[in-house]
Amino acid sequence: MDRLVFLVAAGLAHGAVLALFAQSLVIVWRANRVINFAQAALAVVAVYAALAVTAVSGSWWLGAFAGVVAGGLLGAAAERGPMRLVPTHTPLPGIIVAIGLVMILQAGLAIAFGPEYQPVPAPLSERPFVLAGIPVLSPYDLLVLVVAGLVMAALALGFTRTSLGLQLRAAAFAPETARLLGVRVSRMITLGWMLSLATAALAGLLLVPTELGLHPHALDGLFVQAFAVAVIGGLDSPAGALLAGLLVGVLVSLVSGYLVAAAAPLAVLALLTLVLLVRPGGLFSAAKERAA
Amino acid sequence: MSTLTVDGLTVGYGDGAPVLDGLDLEVPDGAVVALLGANGAGKTTLLRAVAGLVPARGGRVLLDGADLGGLRAEDRVRRGLGLVPEGRGVVAELTVAENLRLGALWRHRGSARTAAVDAQYELFEPLARRRDALGHTLSGGERQMLALARALVAEPRVLLLDEPSLGLAPLVVADLLGVLRRTAERTGLTVLVAEQNVTSALSVADRGVVLSLGDVVTDRPARDLAADPALRHAYLGF
Ligand SMILES: Nc1ncnc2c1ncn2[C@@H]1O[C@H](COP(=O)(O)OP(=O)(O)O)[C@@H](O)[C@H]1O
Numbered sequence: 001m002d003r004l005v006f007l008v009a010a011g012l013a014h015g016a017v018l019a020l021f022a023q024s025l026v027i028v029w030r031a032n033r034v035i036n037f038a039q040a041a042l043a044v045v046a047v048y049a050a051l052a053v054t055a056v057s058g059s060w061w062l063g064a065f066a067g068v069v070a071g072g073l074l075g076a077a078a079e080r081g082p083m084r085l086v087p088t089h090t091p092l093p094g095i096i097v098a099i100g101l102v103m104i105l106q107a108g109l110a111i112a113f114g115p116e117y118q119p120v121p122a123p124l125s126e127r128p129f130v131l132a133g134i135p136v137l138s139p140y141d142l143l144v145l146v147v148a149g150l151v152m153a154a155l156a157l158g159f160t161r162t163s164l165g166l167q168l169r170a171a172a173f174a175p176e177t178a179r180l181l182g183v184r185v186s187r188m189i190t191l192g193w194m195l196s197l198a199t200a201a202l203a204g205l206l207l208v209p210t211e212l213g214l215h216p217h218a219l220d221g222l223f224v225q226a227f228a229v230a231v232i233g234g235l236d237s238p239a240g241a242l243l244a245g246l247l248v249g250v251l252v253s254l255v256s257g258y259l260v261a262a263a264a265p266l267a268v269l270a271l272l273t274l275v276l277l278v279r280p281g282g283l284f285s286a287a288k289e290r291a292a
Numbered sequence: 293m294s295t296l297t298v299d300g301l302t303v304g305y306g307d308g309a310p311v312l313d314g315l316d317l318e319v320p321d322g323a324v325v326a327l328l329g330a331n332g333a334g335k336t337t338l339l340r341a342v343a344g345l346v347p348a349r350g351g352r353v354l355l356d357g358a359d360l361g362g363l364r365a366e367d368r369v370r371r372g373l374g375l376v377p378e379g380r381g382v383v384a385e386l387t388v389a390e391n392l393r394l395g396a397l398w399r400h401r402g403s404a405r406t407a408a409v410d411a412q413y414e415l416f417e418p419l420a421r422r423r424d425a426l427g428h429t430l431s432g433g434e435r436q437m438l439a440l441a442r443a444l445v446a447e448p449r450v451l452l453l454d455e456p457s458l459g460l461a462p463l464v465v466a467d468l469l470g471v472l473r474r475t476a477e478r479t480g481l482t483v484l485v486a487e488q489n490v491t492s493a494l495s496v497a498d499r500g501v502v503l504s505l506g507d508v509v510t511d512r513p514a515r516d517l518a519a520d521p522a523l524r525h526a527y528l529g530f
């Protein structure tokens with residue numbers, strides 16, 4: 001029982017990070033109908049920037065802020081640069097260019113900062129609170145849950161309740177109609193990428209202290225799991241990404257805790273396969289509406 | 293309110309032969325002009341080229357004498373050019389209210405925006421009752437109403453409509469074209485409406501322009517076209 005509570009709590013904290021990163025994939029998907037395979041490599045560059053600022057300023061918070069800004073700028077650069085130049089009528093060219101970008105960025109980071117893991121201290125204690133004799137969440141886990149929850153709530157409100165969000169959604173759903181209503185669609189797509197990469201950078205920042213540390217490949221595993229989460233949730237659905245993120249986070253935690261950590265990726269794959277067999281559009285897909 | 297001038301417009305797709313070849317057309321201030329012609333005559337191509345959705349190979353599009361060439365579709369809209377596209381282009385994933393607000397965004401701010409949207413609800417009663425319904429749940433008539441309301445809410449100077457009657461019941465068509473005519477009379481809006489439904493279009497238009505194989509073959513008062521069997525037979529095939 002103790003173990004179950006601990007594993008579920010830890011799973012939720014990891015799941016929040018997964019959901020946040022998956023959210024970032026959903027934003028780009030909705031803006032552009034592409035999966036950005038360079039998401040992790042771009043985000044890890046922003047995390048390097050964040051830790052550089054932390055090292056200089058001594059403030060984790062200032063570094064985190066810088067990382068989010070860097071993520072946004074990288075998103076704009078990626079979209080205005082390579083992504084805008086590739087043909088979009090088939091997905092393959094975009095994927096190939098993204099993978100090329102991944103190789104350049106990761107090799108560049110390894111050359112500049114070395115291929116070793118750099119330990120990243122958490123801004124708060126990672127020692128769990130003990131409630132009624134059961135170790136549950138650490139202060140850092142709580143911070144992760146709160147930050148991820150607030151950011152996802154802000155994104156959801158921003159997209160559904162503001163004029164800018166209305167334009168972002170219209171530009172994504174029906175670009176030509178949006179242009180006929182005076183929406184500057186290409187600007188909206190760039191903005192979508194900026195939001196997406198700022199979110200991904202934040203997820204990466206929250207993740208690294210809980211793992212081995214910073215490394216050019218530090219977010220690769222996060223990308224793979226978050227990609228599965230986004231597909232399970234339905235790619236088009238921010239709420240789906242949130243729920244699927246928590247579900248996968250808990251699943252990974254339980255499988256790692258009760259079986260072996262090596263079985264966790266298999267469990268995620270099995271869940272993904274099951275969902276795709278039963279609901280090919282994902283749990284919360286909105287495919288019906290477009291077809292209508 | 294405003295004059296639309298098309299001067300020697302040449303438009304084609306890919307490297308095929310031009311669909312419109314040096315087309316000239318003037319829609320004077322406050323006029324309602326019906327753009328007629330068989331399927332494939334180039335009506336949609338003309339409207340989309342004027343709106344900036346299809347690039348022109350040559351020629352000019354002028355709004356009150358100002359050349360729109362080089363402006364993107366979203367900027368032509370901001371100059372006062374509205375287009376209700378073929379198939380209506382209601383955003384299926386947004387509600388009626390969101391579609392309308394989107395149309396009003398660049399044009400109005402703050403409480404003026406709400407007032408402009410409310411004015412459309414008054415003009416189109418059925419939309420008011422369905423304001424929270426998603427676009428994809430609307431009937432064909434409601435969609436066309438929404439598309440028209442969404443264009444009007446931006447108070448365009450020149451409004452282009454591409455086959456607004458397509459797939460609608462005759463009564464609904466009469467209703468919509470009636471609203472269009474009255475709005476044009478009230479506000480001085482200039483209208484160019486492409487239609488295959490010749491009788492309905494001519495009943496609200498001042499002038500009829502017939503396109504064939506990408507060129508204007510006749511341009512006459514709507515009354516003459518509608519009334520003269522010889523003209524109808526020669527240019528409209530019935
Ligand atoms: N996207 C397109 N690509 C290639 N050819 C097109 C395209 N759209 C229209 N055409 C061609 O242009 C001509 C005029 O079409 P269109 O403007 O749609 O006519 P209308 O609206 O009068 O029916 C037709 O021969 C049609 O095949």
Ligand SMILES: [Mg+2]
Pocket residue numbers: 335336337378454455
């Ligand atoms: Mg047409």
